[in-house]
Amino acid sequence: MKFPKGFLWGGATAANQVEGGWNLGGKGPSVADVATFKPNVDVKDYSKNVAISIAAINEALNAEDKTYYPKMRGIDQYHHYKEDLALFAEMGFKVLRISIAWTRLYPTGEEEEPNMEGVHFYEDIFQEMKRLNIEPLVTLSHYEMPLHLATSYNGWYDRRVIDCFVRFAKTCFTYFGKYVKLWLNFNEVDSIIRHSFTTAGIIPELCTERDFLSCCYQAAHHQFVAGALATKALREIVPDAKMGLMVTKLTAYPLTCKPEDVYATLRRNLENLEFADVQVFGEYPRLMLRRLEKENRLPVIVDGDLDLIKKYTVDFVSFSYYMSLAESVDPNAERTPGNTVLGVKNPYLKANEWGWQIDPEGLRTSLVELYDRYKKPLFIVENGLGMKDVLEDDYTVHDSYRVDYFRSHFEAMARAINDGVDLMGYTSWAPIDLISASTNQMSKRYGFIYVDQDDLGNGTLKRYRKDSFYWYKKVIETNGEDLD
Numbered sequence: 001m002k003f004p005k006g007f008l009w010g011g012a013t014a015a016n017q018v019e020g021g022w023n024l025g026g027k028g029p030s031v032a033d034v035a036t037f038k039p040n041v042d043v044k045d046y047s048k049n050v051a052i053s054i055a056a057i058n059e060a061l062n063a064e065d066k067t068y069y070p071k072m073r074g075i076d077q078y079h080h081y082k083e084d085l086a087l088f089a090e091m092g093f094k095v096l097r098i099s100i101a102w103t104r105l106y107p108t109g110e111e112e113e114p115n116m117e118g119v120h121f122y123e124d125i126f127q128e129m130k131r132l133n134i135e136p137l138v139t140l141s142h143y144e145m146p147l148h149l150a151t152s153y154n155g156w157y158d159r160r161v162i163d164c165f166v167r168f169a170k171t172c173f174t175y176f177g178k179y180v181k182l183w184l185n186f187n188e189v190d191s192i193i194r195h196s197f198t199t200a201g202i203i204p205e206l207c208t209e210r211d212f213l214s215c216c217y218q219a220a221h222h223q224f225v226a227g228a229l230a231t232k233a234l235r236e237i238v239p240d241a242k243m244g245l246m247v248t249k250l251t252a253y254p255l256t257c258k259p260e261d262v263y264a265t266l267r268r269n270l271e272n273l274e275f276a277d278v279q280v281f282g283e284y285p286r287l288m289l290r291r292l293e294k295e296n297r298l299p300v301i302v303d304g305d306l307d308l309i310k311k312y313t314v315d316f317v318s319f320s321y322y323m324s325l326a327e328s329v330d331p332n333a334e335r336t337p338g339n340t341v342l343g344v345k346n347p348y349l350k351a352n353e354w355g356w357q358i359d360p361e362g363l364r365t366s367l368v369e370l371y372d373r374y375k376k377p378l379f380i381v382e383n384g385l386g387m388k389d390v391l392e393d394d395y396t397v398h399d400s401y402r403v404d405y406f407r408s409h410f411e412a413m414a415r416a417i418n419d420g421v422d423l424m425g426y427t428s429w430a431p432i433d434l435i436s437a438s439t440n441q442m443s444k445r446y447g448f449i450y451v452d453q454d455d456l457g458n459g460t461l462k463r464y465r466k467d468s469f470y471w472y473k474k475v476i477e478t479n480g481e482d483l484d
């Protein structure tokens with residue numbers, strides 16, 4: 001096992017899944033706040049869990065009882081952040097990935113000046129991290145855009161949202177730039193076509209000018225322009241900082257070596273990466289443009305957009321990796337869910353309760369593929385195992401399955417590094433139990449730290465160290481040498 005000296009070990013969270021305090025400190029509602037927990041979670045069809053309508057949004061905002069809107073409460077990190085940071089420091093974290101809730105700084109997204117209470121909240125967090133020697137890695141946009149921009153403009157479909165985002169990004173760089181040198185623009189930028197409301201505030205019934213998918217690609221184009229402008233601003237305001245992109249790595253294998261299966265797999269993998277390609281190479285892949293042209297879904301591109309995208313590309317490539325899938329042209333091939341996708345079941349892999357197939361070697365494959373393709377430093381900013389953990393009577397949690405998951409993935413990372421991949425660091429998803437992005441469950445737990453809260457918000461919110469907590473601490477202490 002050899003991880004480079006100074007390898008950044010840590011964990012990753014997102015504001016909308018941990019903070020709570022959805023209407024405190026001057027914060028406005030975000031798209032995440034109206035996400036509904038449905039008790040009969042459909043693990044096979046995530047789109048049912050993330051479906052949205054104007055009526056559902058109004059119902060969420062007007063509901064007196066907010067039980068079914070778990071992201072409004074998160075794990076109440078708004079009030080517990082010092083305790084949580086201390087636990088991360090106890091594990092020896094070198095880095096912590098968090099996101100900034102856009103609506104804490106700009107409650108509707110359209111204000112000219114930021115809400116200073118929100119600014120101070122994050123300043124406190126960064127000062128505390130500095131004191132604890134934990135380097136921040138910050139995502140600007142992680143599924144939490146202002147709800148007002150979604151309902152008024154159909155989110156990123158409208159070009160005016162670019163200016164709102166750039167104003168927000170500049171505020172972040174101005175106030176937090178002295179603490180934060182590693183930034184990510186859009187979490188899982190490719191997810192815009194899978195859950196477009198959470199990612200980009202697009203509401204299907206507002207897509208009246210063009211079909212829904214065309215609106216998504218238009219919104220993606222606006223995010224590319226905004227991302228380029230944010231990188232430009234970062235270089236001006238915090239010249240020693242770096243900007244990264246973030247993509248969901250949904251590695252697929254051909255189910256058989258039948259040439260048609262191989263081709264279908266190739267296209268699936270290329271489509272997964274095209275959103276990253278634009279931000280690394282500074283141009284749209286020709287195959288993507290050709291496909292969109294044939295489907296009559298090309299986005300409207302304004303003069304100057306392509307120059308910006310070309311000029312302000314990213315410095316590093318980050319990604320999430322949880323599972324892999326197979327692909328086949330056989331319509332009867334057995335399917336299984338993955339991270340907000342449905343794919344073909346791989347007979348060689350086991351899966352968790354949500355159908356996500358566990359594949360450490362796929363992480364090595366992904367690292368080698370991404371590094372060879374982009375030739376930029378890589379950062380694994382999400383990887384982990386969602387399970388229903390049991391808190392024992394003595395407040396312990398025996399999660400050896402999680403240790404097994406991480407161990408096998410760390411071994412795969414070490415093999416990829418040995419293959420020649422330049423890997424900056426690793427942040428597990430998530431170091432502490434939080435609200436699931438796709439199912440809004442609390443009971444889908446990822447953490448090294450157990451949070452006493454159930455799906456309906458009952459519980460003490462007390463934090464307990466799981467067995468994996470002590471194991472990860474040792475991994476960090478030995479820089480990945482001791483994985484026993």
Ligand code: BG6
Nearest residue numbers: 014187188320386436437438439
């Ligand atoms: C990633 C997201 O796709 O997967 C996170 O960036 C999310 O926000 C994570 O929580 C795990 O997915 P889920 O649906 O199990 O929470």
